[in-house]
Amino acid sequence: MSGFGRAACIALQGLTGIGVQIEVHAASGLPAVFIVGLPDQAVRQAQHRTWSAIARMGVTAPSGRVVINLTPASLPKAGTHFDLAMAIAVLRAAGVVPADDGETALVGELGLDGRLRPVAGTLPLARAAAEAGFARIVVPSGSVGEASLVAGLRVLGAPSLAHAAALLGAELDPEPVDPVPAPPPAPRTHADLDLADVVGNRDAVEALEIAAAGAHHLLMVGPPGAGKTMLAMRLPGILPALDADAALEVASLRSLAGEPPPSTLDVLPPFEHPHHSATAVSLIGGGSGTIRPGAAARATHGVLFLDEAPEFPRAVLDMLRQPLESGTITIHRAVGVATFPARFQLLLAANPCPCGLFGSGECTCAPQARRRYFGRLSGPLLDRVDLQVRVDRVAPGAVGERRTTAEASARVAAARARAAHRLAGTGWAAMGHVPGPWLRRHLPLEAALLEPLERAVERGALTMRGMDRAIRVAWTAADLDGIAAPTRTHIGRALALRKGIPA
Amino acid sequence: MRAKDQLGLDGEAVASVHLERAGMRIVERRWRCAYGELDIVALDGETLVFVEVKTRRGLAYGHPFEAITPAKVRRLRTLAGLWLQERPHRGPIRMDAVGIVAARSGEWRVEHLRGIR
Numbered sequence: 001m002s003g004f005g006r007a008a009c010i011a012l013q014g015l016t017g018i019g020v021q022i023e024v025h026a027a028s029g030l031p032a033v034f035i036v037g038l039p040d041q042a043v044r045q046a047q048h049r050t051w052s053a054i055a056r057m058g059v060t061a062p063s064g065r066v067v068i069n070l071t072p073a074s075l076p077k078a079g080t081h082f083d084l085a086m087a088i089a090v091l092r093a094a095g096v097v098p099a100d101d102g103e104t105a106l107v108g109e110l111g112l113d114g115r116l117r118p119v120a121g122t123l124p125l126a127r128a129a130a131e132a133g134f135a136r137i138v139v140p141s142g143s144v145g146e147a148s149l150v151a152g153l154r155v156l157g158a159p160s161l162a163h164a165a166a167l168l169g170a171e172l173d174p175e176p177v178d179p180v181p182a183p184p185p186a187p188r189t190h191a192d193l194d195l196a197d198v199v200g201n202r203d204a205v206e207a208l209e210i211a212a213a214g215a216h217h218l219l220m221v222g223p224p225g226a227g228k229t230m231l232a233m234r235l236p237g238i239l240p241a242l243d244a245d246a247a248l249e250v251a252s253l254r255s256l257a258g259e260p261p262p263s264t265l266d267v268l269p270p271f272e273h274p275h276h277s278a279t280a281v282s283l284i285g286g287g288s289g290t291i292r293p294g295a296a297a298r299a300t301h302g303v304l305f306l307d308e309a310p311e312f313p314r315a316v317l318d319m320l321r322q323p324l325e326s327g328t329i330t331i332h333r334a335v336g337v338a339t340f341p342a343r344f345q346l347l348l349a350a351n352p353c354p355c356g357l358f359g360s361g362e363c364t365c366a367p368q369a370r371r372r373y374f375g376r377l378s379g380p381l382l383d384r385v386d387l388q389v390r391v392d393r394v395a396p397g398a399v400g401e402r403r404t405t406a407e408a409s410a411r412v413a414a415a416r417a418r419a420a421h422r423l424a425g426t427g428w429a430a431m432g433h434v435p436g437p438w439l440r441r442h443l444p445l446e447a448a449l450l451e452p453l454e455r456a457v458e459r460g461a462l463t464m465r466g467m468d469r470a471i472r473v474a475w476t477a478a479d480l481d482g483i484a485a486p487t488r489t490h491i492g493r494a495l496a497l498r499k500g501i502p503a
Numbered sequence: 504m505r506a507k508d509q510l511g512l513d514g515e516a517v518a519s520v521h522l523e524r525a526g527m528r529i530v531e532r533r534w535r536c537a538y539g540e541l542d543i544v545a546l547d548g549e550t551l552v553f554v555e556v557k558t559r560r561g562l563a564y565g566h567p568f569e570a571i572t573p574a575k576v577r578r579l580r581t582l583a584g585l586w587l588q589e590r591p592h593r594g595p596i597r598m599d600a601v602g603i604v605a606a607r608s609g610e611w612r613v614e615h616l617r618g619i620r
Binding site for chain 1: 620
């Protein structure tokens, strides 16, 4: 007796998928199963899940010497989603399931009872399957919603291995089983928050609007309780809604991180707020076996909020320089190289000093301690932050005009449309992405307008690079006001929005 | 003699008959040395065959072949080398396994695997 079977699956490296052919050769010989083609521990253990699941179907698994090869054999394979394809290939070698049609990818983890369990990363797996030219994908029943988010791919759900085998043409009459449900989507902490909840702090709200309109990175400095976090959490609500591609990318990254996305695409930009005890790996991504995206990658097309930013270890903060520069994160590990998108908007919050009270007269910090506190932020990272605002505690009973999220997002959308029109054909979508030299060459401003900035440079209050930044912010401020080019007022506002850091 | 040892002896006898019917000539049975025991040594034409016999009463604890682990195959190879020191042989060498299931009904089911690794 000798049998041969084949099935197709996908291996993920970051968000990129590679088609994997699984070959099974069942020959006579002493009972043994060999899994070759660089399997990790999880793939090697699939043998036990597979044989138990096949036994539960009432089918006799090949009893001799079985070799399972995962090709390309030089690519490391990690994860439990290969289970289904391995089991089907074994069943094909045993003659239970008809041969592979070459158009169907199989994804899913097996339980010992033969039921199929949803796996992390189903969405990017399905996307990769569509890109690799597969017409159909078989997934666990619980993952059908997630996989169906991908256009141009027929998604078939199977609650168990027997059902999957029957779908693929095996003459079986599987008994109905309760499908294993996908874990519930993570609750959104920043949905349904309205900007109108913010009392006072007009300057900060305005800065937030400018940040949203121009995709500028923003630093907020203020004492504890001033409302920095409250403001930060309302930024995604006023950002433009994600387009279909961006939403799919965001959902894929979330799926890869083990958070199954909801069955309809979420168009609210993501909001990631890692704690300041975060390690470099949790922020950037990594891990042995499968390389998982970190907070910075999950914040793609959205907001990365670092509260108490000076408390982050400097080495961790400096990790953000690559993504801020290139919009991507590349992680090298022994198992391979993964590249994740990481085009996020950086939002930093900081106290004015270690005790948090500097500026209100009761600060007990030595000047040196204060300098050291901000010293961690300074340098290349802060260099990329266009907006720096002071957020102060609001006096009791403070009222005044409040802007709702609906109003602000309409203004932001209009400003973005103006900027997009101006930048058409350049590849940049918002003023915050435009480099200074290009701005000076293609959108020069009158010398008279630049005078306050030049004076600030002479005083030493502004660097030349800071001047570029101020000009960018001035353009965005003009966009928000619906004016063709910045005026003196906008330049003045831009200058004011660069003076957040004390001392 | 304990029942399981008797079962093993009976199994080896059944295996010898089976091999002879398949055209092989038994050279030696139950060869012992300090390192262990060879169940059957036989000639299949030119080829000298070392045979490991495993007998089980039913399949409740798995197929007899499942008990022939890689470690046992390694030991079989070592023993074959020792046997060859005493009885040099010119020609090819092979290792076989014979699995026997003795059902309660008295029926013996014999399976013969040629060329195990």
